[in-house]
Amino acid sequence: MKWKKEDLNQYVQAKEYIDTVIIPLIPFQFTDEQNIEKNAFQSEVLSILTNEIEKELTGRVMLIPNYYYIKSSDLDDESTILRGWTEEIKKQPFKHVFFLTFDSGWKKREGKLDGTLLWLPGVKSGDLHSAEMHTVIKDQVEQIGELIRSYW
Amino acid sequence: MSEKKQQVTRRQFLNYTLTGVGGFMAAGMLIPMLRMAVDPVLQESGAGDMVNVGLSVDDITDEPQRVDWNVEQVDGWHESEVNQTAWVFTDENGDIQAFSPICTHLGCFVSWEGSDDHPNEFFCPCHDGRYYKDGTNVPGTPPLAPLDVYEHEVRDGMLFLGQAKSRGEA
Numbered sequence: 001m002k003w004k005k006e007d008l009n010q011y012v013q014a015k016e017y018i019d020t021v022i023i024p025l026i027p028f029q030f031t032d033e034q035n036i037e038k039n040a041f042q043s044e045v046l047s048i049l050t051n052e053i054e055k056e057l058t059g060r061v062m063l064i065p066n067y068y069y070i071k072s073s074d075l076d077d078e079s080t081i082l083r084g085w086t087e088e089i090k091k092q093p094f095k096h097v098f099f100l101t102f103d104s105g106w107k108k109r110e111g112k113l114d115g116t117l118l119w120l121p122g123v124k125s126g127d128l129h130s131a132e133m134h135t136v137i138k139d140q141v142e143q144i145g146e147l148i149r150s151y152w
Numbered sequence: 153m154s155e156k157k158q159q160v161t162r163r164q165f166l167n168y169t170l171t172g173v174g175g176f177m178a179a180g181m182l183i184p185m186l187r188m189a190v191d192p193v194l195q196e197s198g199a200g201d202m203v204n205v206g207l208s209v210d211d212i213t214d215e216p217q218r219v220d221w222n223v224e225q226v227d228g229w230h231e232s233e234v235n236q237t238a239w240v241f242t243d244e245n246g247d248i249q250a251f252s253p254i255c256t257h258l259g260c261f262v263s264w265e266g267s268d269d270h271p272n273e274f275f276c277p278c279h280d281g282r283y284y285k286d287g288t289n290v291p292g293t294p295p296l297a298p299l300d301v302y303e304h305e306v307r308d309g310m311l312f313l314g315q316a317k318s319r320g321e322a
Contacts, residue, residue, distance in 0.1 A: 010258070014258060017258055017279055055261070056260065056261040057278055058258060058260050058278075059257055059258025059260040059276070059278040060258070060260065060278035145277075149277050
């Protein structure tokens with residue numbers, strides 16, 4: 001389910017079944033021109049990826065709006081803000097929180113997050129619409145889905 | 153003399169006009185009703201939205217296989233290609249079956265033999281919903297309705313699928 005009117009209508013009626021939250025963590029920046037394309041591309045891929053995971057597991061997963069932050073900002077500060085997010089989320093009976101990101105900086109601060117961090121290495125460039133990218137994303141979705149299911 | 157010249161009497165003329173006008177009025181009322189009654193028939197004959205899913209009929213076995221295809225969809229703000237999936241197999245009578253993989257509980261993706269504990273069944277990973285091979289929900293698991301069925305058609309040995317239809321509660 002997503003943060004959308006129709007989905008939330010269904011959520012309110014069936015919330016005991018939806019116990020998992022996914023928060024995509026996406027950096028954004030204009031300072032470093034060399035990496036600007038890479039960052040934008042990873043943001044696109046992560047959005048597609050989380051959408052696909054949500055599609056497979058709609059009935060038990062709530063996809064939260066993306067969390068964007070400035071790439072150069074201090075991730076310790078960001079994790080404080082994120083704790084606020086998780087606190088807000090826990091006002092509903094959610095049991096599992098997953099953070100999905102391509103930004104390796106989060107890996108070191110995993111302990112500061114109230115939830116499970118899934119750092120995905122890899123995808124730096126390529127063509128989003130190519131057949132290879134489709135298979136890569138499909139495989140990723142399958143594996144992440146399996147991982148999430150192992151927590152249930 | 154004058155009687156013979158007058159081929160249509162006043163009474164006849166009035167009768168004709170009244171029947172004519174009355175007939176038109178009745179037809180005006182009846183035709184829309186008739187159209188509505190036969191509309192489903194008309195629509196089915198024009199099943200132009202069946203899509204070739206790229207699967208030859210010879211390749212369909214009694215083991216459900218996943219078939220993916222794309223459909224163009226205009227959705228309010230954007231026009232997009234929507235990915236659709238079906239589980240296709242032949243049942244014990246040799247008839248082709250195409251089931252929608254969308255769990256009737258809360259919409260997760262259902263897989264054939266998705267769990268090792270429940271062979272020969274469709275399995276929903278979200279809340280352990282199960283369906284028998286004919287698509288009916290296993291009583292006691294969360295789903296309350298059988299899997300939707302796609303309309304299908306075979307043209308030139310290729311499988312064409314249309315809309316997924318709900319089978320209602322069972």
